[in-house]
Amino acid sequence: MARLAIDSGFLWEFGKLNPVVQDRVQEVFAKFQAGGSGINLEKIHKGKDKRFRSIRIDQGHRGIVLAPEKGDLYLLLKVDEHDAAYAWAERHRVSINEVAGVIEVIDVVGVEEATGENNAIGGTAGLFDHVSDTELRTLGIDEQTLMFARSVTHQLQLEEARKRLGDAQYDVLIGLALGMTPEEVWNEVAPQRPMDTNDLLAAAERTTRRLVLVTGPEELMDVFRRPFALWRVYLHPSQLRVAHANYGGPARVTGGPGTGKTVVALHRTRHLARRAHQDRSVLLTTFTKTLAGSLEDGLRMLADDPDLLRRIDVRHIDQVAYQIVAREHGRLDIVRGAEESSRWADLSSGAEAKFLAEEWREVVLAQGITSLLEYQRAKRTGRGARLSSAAREPVWEAIETFTAGLRADGKWTYETVCLEATRLLGTGGQQPYRHVIVDEAQDLSPWQWRFLRAAVAPGPNDLFIAGDTHQRIYNHRVSLRQVGVDVAGRSARLKLNYRTTAQILAWSVGLLRGELIDDMDGDLDSLTGCRSDVRGPWPRLEGFPTRSAELSFIAERVRHWLEQGVEPNHIGIALRSRATIAGVVTYLAEHGIAATSLASEASHEGKVLVGTMHRMKGLEFRCVAVSGVAEGVLPDGLELQRERCLLFVACTRAREELVITWAGRPSGLLPG
Numbered sequence: 299m300a301r302l303a304i305d306s307g308f309l310w311e312f313g314k315l316n317p318v319v320q321d322r323v324q325e326v327f328a329k330f331q332a333g334g335s336g337i338n339l340e341k342i343h344k345g346k347d348k349r350f351r352s353i354r355i356d357q358g359h360r361g362i363v364l365a366p367e368k369g370d371l372y373l374l375l376k377v378d379e380h381d382a383a384y385a386w387a388e389r390h391r392v393s394i395n396e397v398a399g400v401i402e403v404i405d406v407v408g409v410e411e412a413t414g415e416n417n418a419i420g421g422t423a424g425l426f427d428h429v430s431d432t433e434l435r436t437l438g439i440d441e442q443t444l445m446f447a448r449s450v451t452h453q454l455q456l457e458e459a460r461k462r463l464g465d466a467q468y469d470v471l472i473g474l475a476l477g478m479t480p481e482e483v484w485n486e487v488a489p490q491r492p493m494d495t496n497d498l499l500a501a502a503e504r505t506t507r508r509l510v511l512v513t514g515p516e517e518l519m520d521v522f523r524r525p526f527a528l529w530r531v532y533l534h535p536s537q538l539r540v541a542h543a544n545y546g547g548p549a550r551v552t553g554g555p556g557t558g559k560t561v562v563a564l565h566r567t568r569h570l571a572r573r574a575h576q577d578r579s580v581l582l583t584t585f586t587k588t589l590a591g592s593l594e595d596g597l598r599m600l601a602d603d604p605d606l607l608r609r610i611d612v613r614h615i616d617q618v619a620y621q622i623v624a625r626e627h628g629r630l631d632i633v634r635g636a637e638e639s640s641r642w643a644d645l646s647s648g649a650e651a652k653f654l655a656e657e658w659r660e661v662v663l664a665q666g667i668t669s670l671l672e673y674q675r676a677k678r679t680g681r682g683a684r685l686s687s688a689a690r691e692p693v694w695e696a697i698e699t700f701t702a703g704l705r706a707d708g709k710w711t712y713e714t715v716c717l718e719a720t721r722l723l724g725t726g727g728q729q730p731y732r733h734v735i736v737d738e739a740q741d742l743s744p745w746q747w748r749f750l751r752a753a754v755a756p757g758p759n760d761l762f763i764a765g766d767t768h769q770r771i772y773n774h775r776v777s778l779r780q781v782g783v784d785v786a787g788r789s790a791r792l793k794l795n796y797r798t799t800a801q802i803l804a805w806s807v808g809l810l811r812g813e814l815i816d817d818m819d820g821d822l823d824s825l826t827g828c829r830s831d832v833r834g835p836w837p838r839l840e841g842f843p844t845r846s847a848e849l850s851f852i853a854e855r856v857r858h859w860l861e862q863g864v865e866p867n868h869i870g871i872a873l874r875s876r877a878t879i880a881g882v883v884t885y886l887a888e889h890g891i892a893a894t895s896l897a898s899e900a901s902h903e904g905k906v907l908v909g910t911m912h913r914m915k916g917l918e919f920r921c922v923a924v925s926g927v928a929e930g931v932l933p934d935g936l937e938l939q940r941e942r943c944l945l946f947v948a949c950t951r952a953r954e955e956l957v958i959t960w961a962g963r964p965s966g967l968l969p970g
């Protein structure tokens with residue numbers, strides 16, 4: 299039975315194939331792995347690597363495989379339409395990097411072209427003039443890449459050629475370009491142990507960044523079933539470092555959209571659970587039920603050992619707090635939005651009632667205020683007109699009446715549940731968790747943070763926080779230090795986006811207009827350095843005179859994507875308001891496209907998914923239409939920032955294609 303190592307490029311192509319061809323690929327390679335008859339490996343005469351063979355998938359498609367000179371390990375490198383697959387084989391070569399010992403797939407024609415282009419432009423000083431040829435060779439740079447390196451005068455040229463170079467050689471060059479000394483680079487890239495660089499299997503085992511080794515048919519099928527879920531098996535070194543680090547206290551990971559923060563949170567959860575001893579001692583949590591559900595799905599893809607899973611609790615924060623309080627008080631009667639508003643309205647009229655509700659959340663709860671005196675001393679930044687100390691007295695009284703009313707009626711809001719849970723944990727209650735991992739941390743409220751802080755004993759690896767303040771879609775502005783979470787010196791940032799094309803990412807980052815947003819730790823944060831290696835079309839922006847013309851365009855686009863073989867539930871339509879979802883679902887149905895609301899509990903299989911921008915948080919689709927981005931009254935200040943972030947979140951859900959549409963005039967949020 300042949301052993302197979304599947305290259306990430308192969309899986310990426312596979313994931314994009316029409317499902318019928320995908321089935322055929324699976325069949326062929328399952329047979330191949332089993333040593334089946336009728337599978338022919340054909341030599342590729344013009345291939346750049348004499349070990350390349352082509353394998354027939356169907357009439358129109360070919361796979362490219364590297365057949366070993368000795369041993370039984372085959373590398374699956376490429377699957378594509380006939381001509382594209384052959385063209386690939388005529389450009390690429392596979393080699394083992396002498397220093398790092400990993401397998402590199404190099405676009406040798408591309409590197410030659412890039413060298414020629416750079417030389418034609420010329421330039422004053424070479425970027426690597428300070429490093430000698432010998433030093434470059436010692437670091438594992440091959441002769442062709444050496445010539446390329448000598449042609450580079452600007453870091454951008456290196457970035458542009460990144461996809462063409464071998465991974466390990468790119469790492470060396472970028473390290474040097476960023477000012478590391480050859481010794482420092484050597485310490486980063488060279489493994490500690492000596493190794494045999496002729497052994498393909500050993501090299502494949504070391505190439506965890508881009509190769510997945512499969513030993514049996516089940517593993518092969520599992521990899522094919524989830525072609526985009528490569529993160530399960532390999533992490534980028536920068537991700538792995540964070541996921542497996544040993545931290546003296548709270549730590550966090552930040553990074554732009556799609557950089558793998560959730561993936562790191564999942565790996566860290568598994569890592570800590572493997573070392574934990576008690577059931578339910580590791581909490582993986584976030585701020586909504588939907589997101590907790592997708593964390594649970596992700597975790598199940600990563601771990602199937604029931605003993606390990608038992609040690610992990612995956613629930614959203616309100617639910618965790620609810621259980622702690624319910625243990626003490628029995629079933630809780632939770633007051634929802636409308637009833638809460640009417641309770642405020644009983645205390646005051648119209649705008650005043652709304653003001654009271656906001657004052658309670660944004661000042662009193664946010665700062666953990668428990669007395670009139672504290673309230674009178676409190677800062678009310680961002681809350682509009684000043685309130686004198688005397689004017690605060692009746693406000694405080696009204697808030698106290700509201701909370702006392704809830705207590706008297708045996709009713710709760712999720713906020714009061716959270717406060718009570720924190721109180722119970724503080725009064726002798728034992729901290730229920732050894733480790734808490736929080737995803738989408740930017741949207742937690744201060745009272746939820748205080749609760750989490752109380753739910754885990756301070757100590758090594760107590761809290762791990764993943765989030766991106768550019769994706770904050772609710773109003774909470776938290777200073778981690780003020781809620782007792784100090785991540786100083788334990789913060790890492792991820793920069794490589796794995797989800798979105800460079801075009802979608804760049805355009806979406808433009809929506810934020812370079813806005814600097816707080817980093818929850820007293821500083822400002824920007825998305826500088828966040829990048830993607832995958833290319834694709836630029837987002838399409840389309841305005842229409844009427845809403846029905848807009849919907850007709852969306853239906854046409856969706857149909858086009860479906861015809862391209864994109865599965866219906868890999869297509870998402872994002873809307874600003876919940877009220878418009880049903881209309882879009884019906885419109886698509888009337889035009890022969892099965893669709894459903896993202897919020898629907900029924901199966902999403904075979905249906906295009908329509909949802910609010912809020913609901914899209916944390917999800918991803920191959921193709922996304924953001925609809926209804928029309929002119930409207932734009933708020934200002936923080937509200938405006940939040941609207942921008944929301945549109946940014948919706949747009950960065952798209953892996954490959956993004957369209958933005960509106961009827962009438964475009965929204966002022968779009969770049970002019």
Ligand SMILES: Nc1ncnc2c1ncn2[C@@H]1O[C@H](COP(=O)(O)OP(=O)(O)OP(=O)(O)O)[C@@H](O)[C@H]1O
Pocket residue numbers: 526527528529532533534537553554555556557558559560561562766769795796797915916917918950
């Ligand atoms: N090392 C990796 N290799 C391959 N794919 C990866 C890797 N890390 C992440 N991904 C993929 O990138 C996508 C985004 O990852 P993830 O959802 O963890 O990012 P995120 O930073 O949490 O995003 P967001 O902030 O936008 O919600 C996912 O499809 C994930 O499978």
